[in-house]
Amino acid sequence: MIRHFRLSLAVFAAALAIEGLWLLADGSRPFLRSQETVDLDFPRGTSTQKIAATLESSGVIRSRITFLALFYLGGRQTLMAGEYSFEHPASTLDVLRKLERGEIAYKVLVIPEGFNRFDIADAVAAAGFSSREEFLRVSENHSWIADLDPHTQNLEGYLFPDTYHFPRKTGPEQIARAMVDRFRAVLSELKVPASPQPLRDVVTLASLVEEETAMPEERPRIAAVYRNRLQRGILLQCDPTVIYAALLENRFDGVIRQSNLNSASPYNTYVHRGLPPGPISNPGRASLLAALRPEPTDYLYFVASPQGGHTFSRTLSEHNQAVSLYRRSLKQ
Template identity: 50%
Template sequence: MLSRFSRLAWALAALLVLAAALAGLLLWPYQGFQGQKTVVIEQGLGRRAIAARLADEGVLRWRWPFVAYAYAQPHRTLKAGEYVFDRPASAAGVFSKLARGEVHLYALTIPEGWTRWDIADEVARLQLASREAFLEAAGDTALIRDLAPEASSLEGYLFPDTYHFARPSEPAAMARTMVEHFRRVYAPLREKASAPGRFTPHQLVTLASLVEKETGVAEERGLIAAVFYNRLERRLALQCDPTVIYAERLAKEGVFDGAINVSDLERDSPYNTYKRPGLPPGPIANPGRAALAAVMNPPASDFLYFVSNNQGGHQFARNGAEHERNVARYRRQRAARNAGNRR
């Protein structure tokens, strides 16, 4: 017969083997697949249901090691969301990923000059939120009430950059992130601004949006800003084509057919700077850092006009006669180019 000591030794050995086996099941990666696996964990799923989902999707070989590990840590909560697992994955590793809430993040890139409609379209394309839900969030001006109490939307304050959001995301949280980024950029620029003090923050952002939409040439932004300041000082209509486009998009829920016609120029809208003097009532896009800097510190200039040079930039003029010559040159060059394209 085995002595009492021997029985204890055998029992201890068996426990050690069992513990080692359990540790292996928890920590040893499942070798069934290689690559990546995307799994969505819905809100409200219990630990057993999550284990079943992970096993069904092929992330785990067995459910019970995950369940055992989960119930051994009742204080840790598993987060809902979309997860990407790099296989092979262990039960403990998968549990830790869910407990930390390491959901997959999608890159939302907002170029300078996009409108809230453009952003909403991209948000919907990435399936982060619906277009309608994001536009509703972009219409809540509480986030900028201190900066722009007169604002009718967050247009101009959804700062262009690349953001990373989970799927799905709360539209209000996305908008808040963009506005907070705007504030971090705007504040130091405003502190060093030499622009006329009579302009409110909302007017400066509005002017920056016009500059952003008028040119993509870095060297021109300051001159474009100077032209607009000079025209405002002389009470000349800004005659900014992008404002006409924005007026049309406002009338058509963000849609623009790609061409400005005579009826657009005659549209009775506060955003039509051919018909209304001064600045439009709000931004027509979301300007980037460079456009904001241009309106904060415009160069000294007596230019009053500009027109395309057919090469991506503009020709600037100090008076109407000079401007008309530039316009005539632009039309000749465009006609010649169109004729060449038809050959």
Template identity: 50%
Template sequence: MKGKHKARFLSPVILLLLLVGGAGTIVVAWFQPYKNYPEDEKFVQITRGAHSPEIAQQLEREGIVRHRALFLAYLKTVKRSGRLQAGEYRFDKALTIPQVADKMIRGLVYYHEVTIPEGFSLFDIAELLEQRGFATRKDFLAGAARSDLIAELAPTVSNLEGFLFPDTYRLTRGATTDEIVRGMVERFRQIYSRNLELEIKQNSLSLKEAVTLASLIEKETSLDEERELVSAVFHNRLKKQIPLQCDPTVIYAAKLKGGFRGEIYQSDLGLNSPYNTYRFPGLPPGPIANPGLKSLEAALKPAKVDYLYFVSNNSGGHVFSTTLDQHIRAVAAYRNGLRLESKKAAQKQGRS
């Protein structure tokens, strides 16, 4: 009875193995490197909850193993068939069945480098991750609404805007949206504890206010040497209770209402949104983007200058002014520069 029971239990595997050869041939086949795909590299996504037979069939179909029965027999032999881990795997050369199995048992999934640029908003990050295939826009925005993930540091925020630190992340296709969001928040926490915590405790700004101000600085200039100057302008205007009149806040307000038309129109300056710093004094109710470390530091340490205004200098930087008259002249020079650039472009187009 015991022998018969054993034969019945092993018969499905034995029948499959007989298709690919005898027992000795099978063992040899395990250790023969195999690759049956034309590309230089092949990515295979193993879904969560997939069982060994499904995975073996997928590996055979993708040309990673010669036959699914060989793979399953090896797993049964080493008694590790239930330990294959989900995720995306990269194959770029012929591997033996033990090598393939070891790779998947150890969970050596492939990680993609994804860079979140400084100044990206929640919406920008959502679009980037959707384009790269890591999350849908809807799912990411839902995950970024988890204000509880930062509640003990910034208890009054309504979402994670400003707290998803811009950096290069290593993401796998198997990662959930929650894992991606938590990773970005964790990176912010590291930056906070290492670079900002002591300064925040000695500053009149709360963390939420500092991150909000830093997001405005980040959107206004990409030049490191200007960040503290822009910060000074905003600090000085706040002290004098002058509206910040920060154009990026108007753009953000328009995007929240779904009505941004690619540039700011006069009508946008009257938007009834607390993010519109032309209409509402003080800081907006929260960050408008996710600032980098240099903007965060600049928000806490503004330059010691009396500037109240700045405008583009048509060369990637800005002209800073203390008085309104100075600013008006700087704005006139900026507009004149735009007209000259437009004229040159028209002349160049005419010659071509």
């Protein structure tokens, strides 16, 4: 009797081992019925059985039975909700691990330094997160930055340029919030010293610097030029502010015209002294640092150089000579 029981137990154990080996072998075989990417969304609360059935019917796995057996026999606890992308043949075990780890599908959103909020809205729309209009509405929620800039009317200047990775169904509010949070993090890293100068002025100056040059070594020098002109009460005469004013009025066609230079817009620094009312773009770390720590110099002017970058001058006479040289180079 005991011998018979032991034999039966051995047979049962062998059967379990064979079944386990079969499950492991079946679960390890790559499978994806379609040659195209399969995108699936599993909302929070979706049952494991429902996930398995969806994976099978979508052609991601061969058998939901194998999937469920591997899930339960492996002592696994949970599968993560979210949107997943299955791009090439993977085994049932691979799919199971992907869901356990929550390797959801992300979209990349690249925001270059110097993008204004209208540019960012275009980028967000192009990436398929929301419409341009939706993001622009969100970018007017100045309450998110009111503790740092109580006078701002929108988030211009505080949507930090960076490369972001968002789940595919991320909304415009989450995107804008992430950019503001990134700005705060960078500001903290820069260790901004206590100063009577409002942060708004720092960010506004940084946005002018960002628009004027892409050369890192020039940024502190350009910040110094504008600081020196501000201290002497000289018009900044910053072309990017004229362009921004025209954009706000929907009157910019790609060329700065005399009508733009004569505009009464408060952003027109050819007409109004001092900084414009607020940032004209969203500056990066280097431009923020330049605005905080301008180069110690007495330059008051700069113009594009035939060799690239800019030529800096201390007097109007020197500046006019540099302008003439640049204009001659354009005719050659």
